[in-house]
Amino acid sequence: MRISLSPKKITLFNKTRILERQIDEFFDKVAEAGLVFSRALKMYLAVGVCDEFDALLNQESDIEGKADTLRRNIEMELYAQTLIPDLRGDVLRLLEDMDKLINMYEGNLHRISIQQPDVPEQFHAGYLELTGTTVTCVELVVMAARSFFRDINSVRDHNAKVIFHETEADKLSSKLQRAIFTSDLSLERKMHLRYFVERIDDLANAAEDVADTLAIYAIKRRV
């Protein structure tokens, strides 16, 4: 901490502003990753692995890489400038947990690209609905995380919505799995399809875990 006036002071607040922007950009990346994921899944269900799908997969990898760089920068700055010493640990864990969500999106697209599951048309709507709910769930946790930084009192509101959507995702996942296992497909296909249902639902579960820890951080952050 420096106390010298004007020039340093301006630098100090400038650095703070840059860091604030980086944190916002990082959260933008998480939300963006969700949108790309749902578009890619829609594309896969409609056409299968194609050029557009590959482009979306590349875009997802790109987002993941940028988010990683941003996260590392933020973490470095927080430690180098000894910022928010009392909450630094919490913020780092929050960023890492959010980063895992991006990794999960990217990982799922890779798995689809490699394993190319054969999804019968009767299950397309189920997959799309589950993906939509999961992506909304993640978007809501992004909003909760942004609130943690700017408006602590609305963290709780967003968290409540995250929990609601996670429960919805669970229900959709069970419904879809039941439909898969009551169908005439062979067991290996059933298990393959179930695997992807679980992977997508895992995103909602992970988002809920982040919301739970955020609730604790929010209590700690109170004045």
Added chain:
Amino acid sequence: MDLTVLILLGSGLFLGWSLGANDAANVFGTAVGTRMVSFSTAAVVCGVFVILGAVISGAGAANTLGKLGSIDAIAGSFMAALAAAVTVYGMTRSGLPVSTSQAIVGAIIGWNLFSDAVTDTLALTKILFTWMVSPILAGLIAVLLFKLTEWVLNRAHLHLLRLDAYTRFALIGAGAFGAYSLGANNIANVMGVFVPVSPFTDFALTEQYTLTSVQQLFLLGSIAIAIGVFTYSKRVMLTVGSELMPMSPITAWVVVVAHSIVLFLFASQGLEHTLAEAGLPTIPLVPVSSSQAVIGAVIGLGLLKGGRNVRWSVLVQIGTGWVVTPFLAAALCFVGLFFLQNVFDQQVYKSLRFELTPQVVLRMSAQGVPQVAYADLIGRSYESSGALLDDLTRHTLLTGKQVRIAIDQAKIQPLEITRFKLSSTNFSRLNEAQRIALQLLEGQQYQYAWELTDALSALSPQWTPRPAAAVNRSFNKRLEEDFAYLVKTFEVSR
């Protein structure tokens, strides 16, 4: 100034050093402990502002200590400060929260007992009352401030990082204010006992600004405090940061500001004058304990949050400290003075004489003390105010207030208004009319201090106390200080 004087001042400097080492932690402990502010920044800000506070605003609280007991020999002051310093050191070592204010008050009472001087019960009551009030007040201020801060922050929607940056500046600002208040309020503890025997003389910095002897004394004391901050407070800061209660940087800020406001309230002469001029009751200027103000603020916030985090054992410790500290310091001072006087052959107090001469009787009658009430004692002479008090309480039915008047009036204090002193002393604190009246008294000699004040009052309305009303309070207070300054200047040493 000879070497002996410096050595004798040493005990005060030691006390100042230990104050700096301990109490700087109250101001910057949480900020440094939570790593929001680096130790070097904290130490520089703290050192500079302690010195400013002491030199600019230190006089108010020192006056009250002076009223409690005016130690009139430098060896006596040495022992009082040493007894207080040893008490502070010993209590800190045994892990009890300790207040230099309480230690020095105890030591002064020890000196009063040894020199058989009367302890001004009015000043003592005022001090004790303030000690009780200051932690409670700190708690209340902390709660209000916390509520206000919470309200503002909930509406400001500041980004966590921006809030963090602002909090750092706020912590440094609050620390500077805290250090200033600490210097203003607590310099009296360190150097107050040396004020009546200050070896310095007024020193003109520019034509307008004079550094008075007291300010020079306070400058020296506050430098000792600053050295204490630099050399020893880091460790204390790092422990204090986590010791009291888990605190967020903003809570820490609230605590520091509440503590600083309390110390400032009990030290600010400016505020006292403003209140007096507005006809409002004034706040007594008394050295209070910085640690207890912090603990008061923390407990206030703890109660606000439901009281689960508060360690009530701390209250018991404070209670113990309140009782033990003054008694221990008084006892140490008494024993120390005995050794200093009888083993080292030092004069630890001036021999005084009190006599109820016909002049005194006349003046007392004018102040409403009936002569018949003490007729048997007229013409008697006493070696100490304590001896006079004994006789007055044993043989007369005078009230406490009348006894105080008798002791004040009967004190023999030979004064001589010499041409040399008139021309060599810096009277910049007096106005033109006051100076002219004073010049007219050249060559006069007096037995009692009040004779000089009477003579001056007869010469100029600028030397006449105004009727006791709130609007006149600051004028009369200033006049009292001017008279005290003249008495010190023209006193004939015996």
